[in-house]
Amino acid sequence: MTDEQYLAWLKNPAAVRMVLIEAQVNVAGAEVTRYIASREYVTGPSDTPANTVYRAVAKGGLAFTEQVSLTGEAALSGGDIELDNGDGALDSWLGDVWRNRRIRAWRGDPAWPRADFRLVFDGIVDDVGSSSRETVNLVLRDKMQRLNTPISEAKLGGTSTNKDAVLPIPFGECHNVSPLLTNPATLEYGFLGAVESVFEVRTNGKPVPVDAGAPGRFKMQINPLASTVTCSVQGDNGAGYAPRIAPLVRRIATAYGKPADRFTDADLDLVNLAAFDAAHQQPVGLYVADRTNQALAIQQLAASVGAQAIMSATGKLRLVQIALPAPGTPVEIGPDQMLANSLRPAERLPVVAAVKIAFDRNYTVQGALTTSIPPEHADLYATEWLTETVVDETVQARYRLTDDPVQIETCLKRRVDANAEARRRLALRSVPRTIYELDGEPELNVLELGAPVVLRDQRWGLAAGAPGVVVMLQRHWMTGRVTVGGLV
Structure with missing residues (x-):
């Protein structure tokens, strides 16, 4: 199946969709794979895996949220799969060891051979639990x-x-x-x-x-x-x-x-x-x-x-730097790529007037050295970080902000690189920025975090289109739709 055929199927409102899940779990000391689905599915003799029954117990969740942090800290990506346990048949699963086991999910049509299903998730199970008497819940995390x-x-x-x-x-x-x-x-x-x-x-x-x-x-x-x-x-x-x-x-x-x-x-x-x-x-x-x-x-x-x-x-594993404009060819997101009236401002970021980058860390701080070394060398060995600060005085005055920002510690070695990074961050954050969210059509599943986009809407001053970068994606496995968060 080609990418074009798969996308046409995703966009077809009459298409029947299902999700296949393969989860590793330790049962009584033995590592096994459990085959789960959102509806009944049995593979054929020529499929991989062959002649395998996927148990139709997945009934909820079936989505995963990816996001990047705008503060430099790791952002949590996660999701949930809700399994039907109304008859208690899955009670014993709560006693098995799911934690840190691999789990994968594929999306496709019940009429397709197993090979035509498309991988939509590859991560791990963080834990197993139960949110009610009728359910077993698998908490998902990415492979990080x-x-x-x-x-x-x-x-x-x-x-x-x-x-x-x-x-x-x-x-x-x-x-x-x-x-x-x-x-x-x-x-x-x-x-x-x-x-x-x-x-x-x-x-x-x-x-x-x-x-x-x-x-x-x-x-x-x-x-x-x-x-x-x-x-x-x-x-x-x-x-x-x-x-x-x-x-x-x-x-x-x-x-x-x-x-x-x-x-x-x-x-x-x-x-x-x-x-x-x-x-x-x-x-x-x-x-x-x-x-x-x-x-x-x-x-x-x-x-x-x-x-x-x-x-x-x-x-x-990917490395993504949040930058505007983001590198690459932007994806146009307008009325045809989103549900009607779904674009909304989700978060306004505070403007900053100064950035202070700490670099070239001294890993052994030594104060008051008495050996015969030049005083300027002794001062350096008594200092843990060198710093580089860049200030936009116009922004500082307009927004009444401080020119002594919180120090950002980095692994950079050179002052020239610290200065360039401080200027890059200041250029990004010295103007008002908004994260907009929208409910996208299936074709937006091609997006990745950090991808460049152009947002168009009759509201929020976006009629002419505004360049942005993707900072959040919530992929809905059953519908094929994706919620997109874009920083503009």
């Missing part, structure tokens, strides 16, 4: 939940006093970190795994000579005694040293965390990541010295340029 686990729990081991310490991991270039003492007998310090280079090793801020050790390690030539040992490091190079956001996101998602939950390239939107990398070449650095969460680390990197790591509805 699989990365809700520490990047690493690898400890040094051995018999030294640091045996229970988690080995630190540098990603990109990290300034003035505290490496772990890995061998007191040989004065060896270092990190988990190989790194690109270690430089500027210091004791109490004063440069000292060192010898190379094992991969990711170095040895002090002189006993530092009670001095604080720090260094700067170009970090993890297991897949080649690339101190940029997209390569580091890919590395953290696929090479760290629990092996069973790690992403593979099949879980990534590689085209999106390549495009993002081409557009965002800024060097970054993130030092992980504890049980930092994978998803949190990824979001910290992405948020450095006002972006967010999200999962598409079909389970691909």
